[in-house]
Amino acid sequence: xxxxxxxxxxxxxxxxxxxxxxxxxxxxxxxxxxxxxxxxxxxxxxxxxxxxxxxxxxxxxxxxxxxxxxxxxxxxxxxxxxxxxxxxxxxxxxxxxxxxxxxxxxxxxxxxxxxxxxxxxxxxxxxxxxxxxxxxxxxxxxxxxxxxxxxxxxxxxxxxxxxxxxxxxxxxxxxxxxxxxxxxxxxxxxxxxxxxxxxxxxxxxxxxxxxxxxxxxxxxxxxxxxxxxxxxxxxxxxxxxxxxxxxxxxxxxxxxxxxxxxxxxxxxxx
Amino acid sequence: xxxxxxxxxxxxxxxxxxxxxxxxxxxxxxxxxxxxxxxxxxxxxxxxxxxxxxxxxxxxxxxxxxxxxxxxxxxxxxxxxxxxxxxxxxxxxxxxxxxxxxxxxxxxxxxxxxxxxxxxxxxxxxxxxxxxxxxxxxxxxxxxxxxxxxxxxxxxxxxxxxxxxxxxxxxxxxxxxxxxxxxxxxxxxxxxxxxxxxxxxxxxxxxxxxxxxxxxxxxxxxxxxxxxxxxxxxxxxxxxxxxxxxxxxxxxxxxxxxxxxxxxxx
Numbered sequence: 001x002x003x004x005x006x007x008x009x010x011x012x013x014x015x016x017x018x019x020x021x022x023x024x025x026x027x028x029x030x031x032x033x034x035x036x037x038x039x040x041x042x043x044x045x046x047x048x049x050x051x052x053x054x055x056x057x058x059x060x061x062x063x064x065x066x067x068x069x070x071x072x073x074x075x076x077x078x079x080x081x082x083x084x085x086x087x088x089x090x091x092x093x094x095x096x097x098x099x100x101x102x103x104x105x106x107x108x109x110x111x112x113x114x115x116x117x118x119x120x121x122x123x124x125x126x127x128x129x130x131x132x133x134x135x136x137x138x139x140x141x142x143x144x145x146x147x148x149x150x151x152x153x154x155x156x157x158x159x160x161x162x163x164x165x166x167x168x169x170x171x172x173x174x175x176x177x178x179x180x181x182x183x184x185x186x187x188x189x190x191x192x193x194x195x196x197x198x199x200x201x202x203x204x205x206x207x208x209x210x211x212x213x214x215x216x217x218x219x220x221x222x223x224x225x226x227x228x229x230x231x232x233x234x235x236x237x238x239x240x241x242x243x244x245x246x247x248x249x250x251x252x253x254x255x256x257x258x259x260x261x262x263x264x265x266x267x268x269x270x
Numbered sequence: 271x272x273x274x275x276x277x278x279x280x281x282x283x284x285x286x287x288x289x290x291x292x293x294x295x296x297x298x299x300x301x302x303x304x305x306x307x308x309x310x311x312x313x314x315x316x317x318x319x320x321x322x323x324x325x326x327x328x329x330x331x332x333x334x335x336x337x338x339x340x341x342x343x344x345x346x347x348x349x350x351x352x353x354x355x356x357x358x359x360x361x362x363x364x365x366x367x368x369x370x371x372x373x374x375x376x377x378x379x380x381x382x383x384x385x386x387x388x389x390x391x392x393x394x395x396x397x398x399x400x401x402x403x404x405x406x407x408x409x410x411x412x413x414x415x416x417x418x419x420x421x422x423x424x425x426x427x428x429x430x431x432x433x434x435x436x437x438x439x440x441x442x443x444x445x446x447x448x449x450x451x452x453x454x455x456x457x458x459x460x461x462x463x464x465x466x467x468x469x470x471x472x473x474x475x476x477x478x479x480x481x482x483x484x485x486x487x488x489x490x491x492x493x494x495x496x497x498x499x500x501x502x503x504x505x506x507x508x509x510x511x512x513x514x515x516x517x518x519x520x521x522x523x524x525x526x527x528x529x530x531x532x533x534x535x536x
């Protein structure tokens with residue numbers, strides 16, 4: 001079966017529409033979405049409506065959660081003061097503009113979806129605020145996949161796509177307790193994968209194009225798709241709807257708007 | 271001797287003076303840049319690089335006639351009317367210059383078309399290869415100055431703003447320079463010229479300011495076209511620390527530096 005996995009649409013309807021068309025051309029059997037349907041972009045309601053109408057299995061992203069439960073990102077989630085201020089502006093605008101039914105839909109989204117040996121999350125299995133960056137320590141990365149009890153972990157949140165193979169490894173641990181001898185424990189971890197699907201609506205790879213991933217469950221082949229779309233329409237709408245003009249400037253250059261955790265192991269405590 | 275230096279923005283006038291100072295190492299050197307009183311960034315930078323240089327403030331032009339000793343550098347900003355400065359030049363030249371034909375220096379981009387500086391100068395030097403538009407004098411660029419005394423930047427935010435500024439998010443920037451205070455207590459110098467690879471900040475050799483808001487020169491001067499002044503001001507403001515944040519940082523840094531007063535036991 002060929003599945004398409006996308007994430008981080010961020011209210012960018014033009015990008016979503018282009019990706020859905022591309023998925024149709026690629027003849028994917030099923031689509032999954034890893035959340036962050038809203039935030040920063042000018043069309044949060046249209047994006048949610050489209051995802052709902054197509055009945056796409058979707059997990060809740062950190063932006064979706066914040067729109068439901070109120071701004072929840074602790075300040076260490078932002079790399080800078082300016083990113084935090086821009087993030088708050090985007091949150092405020094989105095919060096004022098989402099329809100009640102959009103908020104209701106976002107509220108009922110699960111944090112994790114599982115299908116056979118595949119797991120779908122927004123950030124990590126521990127938190128939709130955690131960033132699984134490609135350079136994350138292999139032991140920590142493996143731990144994240146093992147907790148899901150599946151073999152392939154799909155995530156988004158960082159807005160930069162990658163596929164990481166965690167080779168089958170032997171882990172050796174020494175445990176020393178006060179009253180006992182040192183114990184040596186050996187574990188064998190099977191082959192695992194982390195697949196970050198990038199971002200549909202707010203890429204950070206230096207180009208405005210949307211990205212998503214095709215995954216063949218039989219061959220396990222991963223195909224990263226980069227889809228061009230009329231990003232100028234989204235840029236014009238950002239300005240027209242009163243969002244900060246700098247969002248449009250950054251979107252046009254594939255620079256994202258704000259968030260990127262400096263510390264890959266950071267988990268929001270709030 | 272008096273050396274008057276002029277040329278377009280970002281061509282390297284201050285750099286030329288710095289090189290001249292290094293090469294000649296004059297014992298008694300003075301510097302003045304007229305019409306820069308709102309933000310004398312070049313004067314502050316030169317004064318830091320050359321602690322023995324006596325920096326005169328704009329408005330102290332009369333002092334140029336006081337002493338015949340040493341060398342005086344007069345850096346004339348590009349926006350200064352050359353005819354307007356002529357009386358001062360002639361007065362000082364009459365007083366002190368043995369060979370006045372050699373003391374008007376224009377720094378110009380290589381292969382520069384004919385400009386008013388060519389007529390004014392009696393020696394020209396090649397500076398940075400700026401893309402100087404042919405109608406530069408007819409349609410001069412805009413200048414935006416932000417006085418930022420007392421403002422302290424979150425450095426990561428400043429880096430974001432600086433990147434956006436240089437990449438054209440707030441208009442076409444041909445020259446940007448600034449002295450900016452950051453949360454570590456340091457002051458950094460930003461120096462950008464279009465077409466050059468100089469996008470990093472350099473720490474100035476100034477004492478760390480770790481108690482309250484810095485009481486020293488800080489500001490940003492941007493030269494370019496279609497500058498979005500309001501957005502620039504707003505973004506700069508978004509990059510600055512509140513009193514509470516500044517206090518928090520300064521406390522942490524003081525603690526890490528262990529700045530308790532030293533007790534000397536006699």
